[in-house]
Structure formats: structure tokens, C-alpha cells
Amino acid sequence: MNKTINKLIKDIKSLRIQGAHAVVKAVLQGMKYHSRVIPRPRDLDKKKWLKEFYQVADKLAFARPTEPSAQNALKLVRQQLELADRAGSENFVGVVNDTLNFYEELIDSNRAKIKNIGYKLVKNNQNILTHCHSSTVESILITAKQKGKKFQVFADETRPLFQGRITARNLAKAKIKVTQIPDSASGFLISEYSGKDLMIDQIFIGADAILPNGSVLNKIGSYDIAASAYLNKVPLYIFGNLLKYDTDGIIEIETRSDKEVWPKVPKGVKILNFAFDVVPPKFITGIVTEFGIIKPKDVKKIIKNNYSWMQV
Ligand code: RUB
Numbered sequence: 001m002n003k004t005i006n007k008l009i010k011d012i013k014s015l016r017i018q019g020a021h022a023v024v025k026a027v028l029q030g031m032k033y034h035s036r037v038i039p040r041p042r043d044l045d046k047k048k049w050l051k052e053f054y055q056v057a058d059k060l061a062f063a064r065p066t067e068p069s070a071q072n073a074l075k076l077v078r079q080q081l082e083l084a085d086r087a088g089s090e091n092f093v094g095v096v097n098d099t100l101n102f103y104e105e106l107i108d109s110n111r112a113k114i115k116n117i118g119y120k121l122v123k124n125n126q127n128i129l130t131h132c133h134s135s136t137v138e139s140i141l142i143t144a145k146q147k148g149k150k151f152q153v154f155a156d157e158t159r160p161l162f163q164g165r166i167t168a169r170n171l172a173k174a175k176i177k178v179t180q181i182p183d184s185a186s187g188f189l190i191s192e193y194s195g196k197d198l199m200i201d202q203i204f205i206g207a208d209a210i211l212p213n214g215s216v217l218n219k220i221g222s223y224d225i226a227a228s229a230y231l232n233k234v235p236l237y238i239f240g241n242l243l244k245y246d247t248d249g250i251i252e253i254e255t256r257s258d259k260e261v262w263p264k265v266p267k268g269v270k271i272l273n274f275a276f277d278v279v280p281p282k283f284i285t286g287i288v289t290e291f292g293i294i295k296p297k298d299v300k301k302i303i304k305n306n307y308s309w310m311q312v
Pocket of ligand 1: 017018021132136163219
């Protein structure tokens, strides 16, 4: 495989590129680049070109298995290539690039819509808890700050790879009052036992995958936070565009290397290192999407009305 693509896949797998948004953007760049470096279909047999393209495109789209947004991009490209092929076109490179540019513009415009809707949820003097590093949540909080809202954020560390530090650092840079807490402190802060000053008013987390039944996959630890939120009647909002929809609802939850948890694990100790977990619909107050703040039960219908191509 080409060196550039190899490096890209390595960066995605190692989390040098992390978060669904950054991952899908990198995958789109990789697919476009690859379509340009394989010899043109007229020099190569068309079938051979497609085979070469899909071999690498698949690897890119599934570099993180729990990222349907990247996989949906490939689905759309596949549909467009099939149409072009049937119409006798040889301009496969053009089709790949146009389709992925369209998809990328959709991601960007969805993000702008979510930002506009989302920052209004932030109220003055609130304590907001977030988990891991979601660039979508981060953009909401920064926008709220820019709009003059006064609030503070508690960001958990997110072991084992500490993506919560990225969040804390970026929010501090944006002059948002931010406190980093160990993951094990989240439940306590969500509960009333933490006291009036510390108790969390709202929880904002991102999404990697949104399933047909309205449940959401996000960084491991989301379930615990969501369950505490439900128990204490603290609103939990998920921020994510519906291109993260997983049509099958049986998406694989990525498990990662033992070494991330304990580099020199003693003999006889087993490690279990899930990258993500599932937040069930009943724990979710609302999913902030490009189509507004929706209820989990409405996800499927909204996909059918707006992104019907996903289900083909
Ligand atoms: C990151 C994570 C983020 C979502 C959404 O996990 O769970 O909450 O990907 O991110 P990891 P975004 O660090 O394992 O990639 O809002 O940027 O799409």
C-alpha cells in the first residue's frame, strides 16, 4: 500500500487522529488521494481500477470500526461509482472526488447548524460536564463563550488515553473556566452529594455512532455518566450529525490494545479495553443534530426522510 495511505491509517488507529469528525475528514482525504494515484481506468481495466480503489477505501473506512460516518461516505461513493459505470463513464476519479467533496461540505454545514442550535442550551452559571474529546462539543462550548455565556466545564480525563486533557487544554485556551477530574469523580459530581456549587447542571457528550433504535455509541465511560444523569434527573445531550447513523444497528465495538491500559501487565491479569460503549435511549434528553434537537425514537424516521441513500 502507498506510504501516505499507510501513515494515515496508522495515525487513525493510534489515535493521533482522534474523534469521529477528525477521523472521517482524514478518511475522505485518503480516499480522494488514493483515487488520484491509482492509474486511470482507461489505462487500466475498469474492474481492476474499482478493485484497487475499494481495497484501500475499505481499509480507510474501517480503520476505526465504530465510525459509521466514514463507512457511509464509502457507501455513497459506491453508489455513485455504480451509476457512473452503468452510464459508461470512465471518469471514476471525478466521481470519487465530487462525491467526497459533497460529503465533506455536508459535514461542515451540519456542524455549523449543530453549533448554532447547541450553544443556546448553555445557560449562565451552569456547571457542564463533558467526557473524552468531542470536537463538536468543544465547538459548542467555545461558541457559547463567544456569545458571552458564563459557565464552567468539568472535563474528565478519559482513561486510558486521556483525551479529556485535549478538551481541558483547548477550553482553557478559549478562556473557558475548566476543571479536569478523574473519570471516577463524574458520578459524584452528577449527584446532589457534591453540593450546590459543584453539582452538574447538564452533560454534553459527542457521538461516534447513532443507531436505528436511538441509542448512541460514544467513548467508553459514557454509559456510566448517562446512567448517573438519569438517576439524578440531570439532562444529558448528545451532539452529533446524523451522517454517523449506523443503518444495521449491529456495529462492532472496537477493542483496543491491552498495553493502553497497563503496559507491563503482570502474568495472570487479563485486560479488557473497549473503545466505546452504548448510551441507551432512555438516558438521553436529546440528540442535537443538523435537523434540530431530536428524541432518540425519531432518529430512524429522520434518516428515512433525509438520508434515504444510507438505507439502500
Ligand atoms: C472520541 C469520542 C468522541 C466522538 C465524537 O473517541 O468518543 O466523543 O468521536 O467526536 P476517540 P467529534 O478518542 O477514541 O476517537 O464530535 O469530534 O466527532
